[in-house]
Amino acid sequence: MSTGFTEDEMRRALGLDLPAAAPSAPAPVPAAPPAPTVETPVIAKAAPRAPVKRRGPVLRVSMQVSKVFDGEETLFVHDSKLLSRFDAEQEAKKALAKAGYKYFVVDSIVQVD
Structure with missing residues (x-):
């Protein structure tokens, strides 16, 4: 299967092998690069964020608790x-x-939105 192209022509067409350019004068070497300027970055302070509100259900557990047996319950x-x-x-x-509570009685567990 012949397409009429030589291997060199195909390489040039694909950009794999660029034809040799005529030797030219070496590129002039630039003088010392300009001194880099140092800029201090400006950091913007972010505004304080509002607390993220939880989305979804929350379970509220209510208990009667005391620190001593048969003591004052809260x-x-x-x-x-x-x-x-x-x-x-x-x-x-x-x-x-x-x-620091030791004794408890569960009153209720309810879902709060």
């Missing part, structure tokens, strides 16, 4: 971002332990 409310009621209750129990 209402403890914990908002959980978890969707499982069991996991929300476990998270609330961990928060109780951090607050």
Whole structure:
């Protein structure tokens, strides 16, 4: 299968082999490059962002808690971002332990939008 082109012509057509140019005078070497100017970047301060509001359901766990057995009970409310009621209750129990409460009774677990 002959297309009538030689290998050299195909290389030139594809840009793989450029024809040798006539030797020319060497390019003049430019003088020392100009000294770079140092500019201090201007950093704009971002405006304070508003807190991101969580979208989606939140489970509110309400508990009656006390530090001593049969002692004075107080209402403890914990908002959980978890969707499982069991996991929300476990998270609330961990928060109780951090607050120093030892005894609790779960009043309710409701979904708050």
